[in-house]
Amino acid sequence: MPELPDVEGQRRKLSDYLPGAQVTAVDVLDAGALREIGADDFRRRLLGARFRQPRRHGKWLILPTDGPILLIHNGMTGRPYFVSSGTVADPSGTKSDRWVISTDHGELHYSDLRKLRGVWLVDDIADVNSVTGQQGLDALDISSSMFRATLQGRRGGLKATLMDQRVIAGLGNMLSDEICWRAGVHPARIVSALDDKKLNAIYRTMRRTLESAVKQGRIPRTRTWLNSARQRDPAPCPRCQTTLRRSSIAGRTSIWCPRCQLPSL
DNA sequence: TCAGTTGTTTATAT
DNA sequence: AATATAAACAACTG
Numbered sequence A: 001m002p003e004l005p006d007v008e009g010q011r012r013k014l015s016d017y018l019p020g021a022q023v024t025a026v027d028v029l030d031a032g033a034l035r036e037i038g039a040d041d042f043r044r045r046l047l048g049a050r051f052r053q054p055r056r057h058g059k060w061l062i063l064p065t066d067g068p069i070l071l072i073h074n075g076m077t078g079r080p081y082f083v084s085s086g087t088v089a090d091p092s093g094t095k096s097d098r099w100v101i102s103t104d105h106g107e108l109h110y111s112d113l114r115k116l117r118g119v120w121l122v123d124d125i126a127d128v129n130s131v132t133g134q135q136g137l138d139a140l141d142i143s144s145s146m147f148r149a150t151l152q153g154r155r156g157g158l159k160a161t162l163m164d165q166r167v168i169a170g171l172g173n174m175l176s177d178e179i180c181w182r183a184g185v186h187p188a189r190i191v192s193a194l195d196d197k198k199l200n201a202i203y204r205t206m207r208r209t210l211e212s213a214v215k216q217g218r219i220p221r222t223r224t225w226l227n228s229a230r231q232r233d234p235a236p237c238p239r240c241q242t243t244l245r246r247s248s249i250a251g252r253t254s255i256w257c258p259r260c261q262l263p264s265l
Numbered sequence B: 001t002c003a004g005t006t007g008t009t010t011a012t013a014t
Numbered sequence C: 001a002a003t004a005t006a007a008a009c010a011a012c013t014g
Helices: A004-017 A039-046 A125-132 A144-151 A158-163 A173-183 A196-216
Strands: A023-028 A055-057 A060-064 A069-073 A078-084 A097-103 A106-112 A118-122 A245-249 A252-256
Touching: A004 A055, A004 A060, A004 A078, A004 A196, A023 A039, A039 A118, A060 A125, A069 A078, A069 A125, A106 A118, A118 A125, A144 A196, A158 A173, A173 A196, A173 A252
Parallel strands: none
Antiparallel strands: A023 A097, A055 A060, A060 A069, A069 A118, A078 A106, A097 A106, A245 A252
């Protein structure tokens, strides 16, 4: 559940339950989902801690307590979820659970099939950056003028730039394809060749795409979204019915419309 | 059997 | 310094 809308959906959900919850037990089922810390330390440092309001930056979920701070990165398949006291966890949903933090409000589970990333623990907000690395402004927060200033003069392709977390934080493979398609720009178009008018159009497209996806807590697969055509091949462009093209761009499988997204536009 | 997958890091090259 | 590419990480699906 990896791009910004998914993580924001998780943050929203956890903010209903987590603030004030005090840790009563920590159960590590697979230490492979713990990063730079052992199961014993993980447990010891969290026991008795009280959660505060969950935060998010880009794809990072930040769970502060009155003690250490949990930093969660889902990779491709991570999914934190909360089972409140008095409700029963759907047993089919506990597949790939890697650890469970029990609190007096309920249980925080972390499910992650592939374990490409996981959870870190830091003592202070000042240490967050040493784990996340340099992060650009959040894609949902960045202003139009900062967006333009940030992309100004970059020589890389548009999709590679949108996906670079050091430039803008939160966009992944699916959203970047979606934004390029909606804006009518070829994903490999060099950023420095785009004028301010085009950059503004891309910015507005990014905002609309994000706001719509965040509302649903995920990237939709309804027919008006390019995302709905990802898994079918060949697939028609949802806008003009032209057969979509796919190839590797910016190191990822990319999908675009040869009619709506001419390489020169 | 093998390619492909919502992500990032590392090594290597340009 | 930026940018691009491939491989590695891990586990499962079609």
